[in-house]
Amino acid sequence: MRRTTGRLLRGFAVLSVLALGATACGGSDNNSSGQKAVSAADIQAALKKGGTVNVWAWEPTLKTVAADFQKKYPKVKINLVGDRSGDKHYTALSNAIAAGKGVPDVAQVEYFALSQYSLTKGLSDLAPYGADKLAAKYTPGPWNAVSEGDKVYGLPMDSGPMAMFYNKKVFDKYKIAVPTTWDEYVDAARKLHKADPKVYIANDAGDAGFTTSMLWQAGSRPYKVDGTKVTVNFEDAGAKKYTDTWQKLIDEKLVAPINGWTDDWYKGLGDGTIATLTTGAWMPANFVSGVPNASGDWRAAPMPQWTKGDKASAENGGSSLALPALGKNKELAYAFVEYANSGDGVQTRIKQGAFPATKAELQSTEFQNTKFDYFGGQEANKIFAESAANVASDWSYLPFQQYANSIFNDTVGKAYISGTKLAAGLKSWQDASIKYGNEQGFTVSK
Amino acid sequence: MSSTSSPVTTASQPPSAQSGGSKNTPRLRTRRKHTPGRPKRSVLLTVLTGLIMLYTVVPLVWLVISATKTQDGLATSSGLWFSHKFALWENIHDTFTYHDGIFVRWLLNTLLYVVLGAGGATLLAILGGYALAKFNFPGKRAVFAVVIGAVAVPGTALAVPTFLMFSKMGLTDTPWAVIIPSLVSPFGLYLMWVFATEAIPTELMEAARIDGAGEIRTFFQVAMPLLAPGTVTVLLFTTVATWNNYFLPLIMLKDPNWYPLTLGLDAWNSQAQTIGGDVIFNLVITGSLLTIVPLIAAFLLLQKYWQSGLAAGSVKE
Numbered sequence: 137m138r139r140t141t142g143r144l145l146r147g148f149a150v151l152s153v154l155a156l157g158a159t160a161c162g163g164s165d166n167n168s169s170g171q172k173a174v175s176a177a178d179i180q181a182a183l184k185k186g187g188t189v190n191v192w193a194w195e196p197t198l199k200t201v202a203a204d205f206q207k208k209y210p211k212v213k214i215n216l217v218g219d220r221s222g223d224k225h226y227t228a229l230s231n232a233i234a235a236g237k238g239v240p241d242v243a244q245v246e247y248f249a250l251s252q253y254s255l256t257k258g259l260s261d262l263a264p265y266g267a268d269k270l271a272a273k274y275t276p277g278p279w280n281a282v283s284e285g286d287k288v289y290g291l292p293m294d295s296g297p298m299a300m301f302y303n304k305k306v307f308d309k310y311k312i313a314v315p316t317t318w319d320e321y322v323d324a325a326r327k328l329h330k331a332d333p334k335v336y337i338a339n340d341a342g343d344a345g346f347t348t349s350m351l352w353q354a355g356s357r358p359y360k361v362d363g364t365k366v367t368v369n370f371e372d373a374g375a376k377k378y379t380d381t382w383q384k385l386i387d388e389k390l391v392a393p394i395n396g397w398t399d400d401w402y403k404g405l406g407d408g409t410i411a412t413l414t415t416g417a418w419m420p421a422n423f424v425s426g427v428p429n430a431s432g433d434w435r436a437a438p439m440p441q442w443t444k445g446d447k448a449s450a451e452n453g454g455s456s457l458a459l460p461a462l463g464k465n466k467e468l469a470y471a472f473v474e475y476a477n478s479g480d481g482v483q484t485r486i487k488q489g490a491f492p493a494t495k496a497e498l499q500s501t502e503f504q505n506t507k508f509d510y511f512g513g514q515e516a517n518k519i520f521a522e523s524a525a526n527v528a529s530d531w532s533y534l535p536f537q538q539y540a541n542s543i544f545n546d547t548v549g550k551a552y553i554s555g556t557k558l559a560a561g562l563k564s565w566q567d568a569s570i571k572y573g574n575e576q577g578f579t580v581s582k
Numbered sequence: 583m584s585s586t587s588s589p590v591t592t593a594s595q596p597p598s599a600q601s602g603g604s605k606n607t608p609r610l611r612t613r614r615k616h617t618p619g620r621p622k623r624s625v626l627l628t629v630l631t632g633l634i635m636l637y638t639v640v641p642l643v644w645l646v647i648s649a650t651k652t653q654d655g656l657a658t659s660s661g662l663w664f665s666h667k668f669a670l671w672e673n674i675h676d677t678f679t680y681h682d683g684i685f686v687r688w689l690l691n692t693l694l695y696v697v698l699g700a701g702g703a704t705l706l707a708i709l710g711g712y713a714l715a716k717f718n719f720p721g722k723r724a725v726f727a728v729v730i731g732a733v734a735v736p737g738t739a740l741a742v743p744t745f746l747m748f749s750k751m752g753l754t755d756t757p758w759a760v761i762i763p764s765l766v767s768p769f770g771l772y773l774m775w776v777f778a779t780e781a782i783p784t785e786l787m788e789a790a791r792i793d794g795a796g797e798i799r800t801f802f803q804v805a806m807p808l809l810a811p812g813t814v815t816v817l818l819f820t821t822v823a824t825w826n827n828y829f830l831p832l833i834m835l836k837d838p839n840w841y842p843l844t845l846g847l848d849a850w851n852s853q854a855q856t857i858g859g860d861v862i863f864n865l866v867i868t869g870s871l872l873t874i875v876p877l878i879a880a881f882l883l884l885q886k887y888w889q890s891g892l893a894a895g896s897v898k899e
Contacts, residue, residue: 192836194856194859195856195857195858196856196858196859196860197858217836217837217838219838219841219849219852220849220852221852221855221856222852222855224832224852227833228833228836231742231745231746231749231833232749232836234746235745235746235749235750235754236749237749237750237752237754238749238754238755238836294857296857397854397855399656399657399854399863402657402854402861402863403656403657403658406657406658407657407658416857418857418858421857421858422857422858422859422861425858425859425860425861426854426861427657428653428654429654429657429658453857488858489858490857490858
């Protein structure tokens with residue numbers, strides 16, 4: 137049921153984005169390049185005058201940020217609407233943009249989906265508001281994701297430099313060393329599963345976000361985007377490294393066939409069935425709220441490397457706050473976004489468990505010395521901050537990544553259930569992405 | 583939601599039917615006469631019925647059992663048995679109070695949509711079905727074609743166009759965006775049409791007219807009582823459809839204050855898929871259980887009308 141709805145939703149999201157592309161092309165002449173600069177004084181004046189800002193965002197810590205902002209500027213009302221994430225959020229956003237009505241003034245947009253909206257001119261360029269001067273504040277991964285040339289389509293809200301979380305209790309029990317390279321990881325997977333057939337090194341039932349992050353770390357750059365000219369190619373050396381290694385885990389049935397974020401997944405993280413989780417640094421908050429019974433069992437470690445001694449990392453997840461072009465109260469909306477993602481809001485959000493994208497916060501001693509009770513008192517932020525600094529910034533997503541991700545399980549996902557090879561799956565993902573992109577008016581080649 | 587009216591009479595049959603055979607030939611079976619009152623017993627059918635019953639009942643059992651567990655208990659115990667802590671009352675309390683009692687608001691919203699949407703749809707279906715069955719007017723065949731065609735179009739396919747239309751009218755994100763489309767029930771109309779054709783003898787209407795009753799009086803005093811079983815059937819269908827409707831409100835509504843229960847529970851569920859979100863599977867499960875209770879009650883209360891409605895017109899009297 138969920139699955140079908142998800143598929144339908146994706147279909148509609150895609151349809152709506154098309155419609156949005158069509159409408160945006162018609163009216164793009166007057167707002168694209170000739171935007172007037174907005175001075176700090178203009179923004180201050182708007183804040184004094186007051187008004188309402190409609191914000192569509194699901195990030196939970198924004199509630200406090202919005203309350204603080206309203207306290208600081210009593211004439212401004214932040215109307216935070218945020219119960220839905222992912223597909224449903226983008227469907228609603230695309231529908232509203234297509235209809236030209238009910239568009240929020242501020243929207244949370246994940247990094248992978250940003251170019252989809254910026255390319256169809258669905259988002260305002262924030263550079264005239266002074267966002268271009270904030271580049272140095274952010275770590276390279278997130279900033280690269282929100283900016284395009286001299287345009288800035290959102291301010292990074294959080295980031296997901298990757299780390300490997302592992303269940304120390306399980307590793308200690310079977311006296312297995314915590315892997316530092318992917319080869320060691322495969323070995324550890326074999327040993328763990330042999331010691332206890334119920335234990336798997338990881339869960340993976342096919343996850344587009346995880347796969348792209350793994351390719352990112354391995355040095356593969358499958359997507360190249362230059363305006364509407366796009367290339368999709370999963371045949372480089374990095375992709376081969378990833379498929380060779382991960383194929384072993386799949387072939388030997390060493391990964392648990394559990395989808396992330398389901399109740400089974402939370403259960404597996406809690407009872408030791410899933411021994412490691414390689415994901416974004418935002419994970420600790422989810423451990424605390426979703427797997428409270430395993431408190432003390434887990435630790436964080438750097439992501440395993442392809443070559444021993446390397447420090448390569450990648451991003452997983454993370455989102456920005458952007459200003460839809462059809463939104464109103466632009467000055468107020470920008471003021472809020474700046475407050476939340478660059479100003480005082482950042483500290484508020486870190487205190488509630490969000491993972492920052494700003495360099496100053498990542499490098500502060502207070503942040504780095506934070507002891508995580510959940511991880512047995514480990515100062516895990518040191519690992520995360522180092523990972524953030526080691527993320528290569530030349531990665532880009534497709535301008536139709538949302539669609540590409542939606543067909544991941546029909547292409548690459550087959551490798552997890554039907555014995556198709558991962559490399560063959562990537563090939564058919566590539567073909568399907570190229571075909572779709574060309575149908576959408578992009579010039580896509582291999 | 584599925585009804586569980588499986589006729590499992592054969593399952594409870596005692597195995598004493600074998601007593602006719604001697605001990606040496608236990609496989610021998612006595613021959614039985616099969617009459618409509620005593621139908622043929624088939625092991626295969628019994629097993630199949632049993633499986634289908636399991637298939638329909640197990641999720642319900644799981645739901646009831648899971649609703650008694652805490653979030654921690656859900657993660658650490660088997661799905662089909664109780665965990666060490668019985669937390670049903672606590673869960674119900676938390677469901678009603680979480681986020682300042684938004685669940686109650688969702689429940690009232692759902693009731694509003696059902697009363698106005700399903701009630702209105704039923705009323706329109708009765709009026710339309712009666713008119714189509716008992717009056718002749720130009721274009722009746724065209725209406726028939728449109729209605730049959732409309733039954734074939736899934737509601738989800740119309741959701742986005744409807745959204746764009748309602749957006750132009752400024753009705754999205756208001757309860758009207760859910761109520762107005764719910765008023766249209768082609769299947770209900772078709773059902774009432776067929777039902778009215780069979781249930782209201784044209785002679786009776788003529789008699790009423792000869793006695794001096796106007797059209798409105800004829801409809802309310804002669805036709806309506808005869809249509810009661812069909813009305814209940816359509817009401818049940820539209821109520822279930824509106825109560826369970828997920829996609830239409832999902833497209834139309836953004837403000838959680840106007841969510842029906844389906845969307846609200848889904849929003850709670852998706853919190854677990856959000857970075858830094860609150861994981862409350864226990865409340866999602868308890869909420870789901872509370873959500874189906876009114877539907878089960880409606881089915882049980884209206885069952886006899888509903889069944890007589892379904893069978894109406896099937897036998898020539």
